[in-house]
Amino acid sequence: MGFALLVAGCSSIDWWPFGSEAAPERSRAPLNATEYRCDAGKRFYARYLDSGGAAWVILPEREFRLDKVAAASGTRYSNGRATLEVNGNEAALADPPAISFTGCKGVGG
Secondary structure: HHHHHHHHHOOOOOOOOOOOOOOOOOOOOOOOOEEEEEEEEEEEEEEEEHHHHHHEEOOOOOEEEEEEEEOOEEEEEEEEOOOEEEEOOEHHHHHHOOEEEEEEEOOOO
């Protein structure tokens, strides 16, 4: 009986990140990062490192580094899978197959 009460009492505990699929929501923009607002209400942040030699991409659910690679126009960052393309104030981020941010405009930084 005591064990059953103990288990029942634990059922209301939120074991994030293990028991919930919800990612924590960011309440503020990360320091020294540019916010990009994109089509479909999406947004992400990018922090440029090493005098523009790399970009640190910040999404609600994860963060990752992309290194600068050759580009026909603008600036391109990649890690071999994810790609961030920046041309002036416009950007596009892709991490196939699930992540695609298009029509992005920088709003700070």
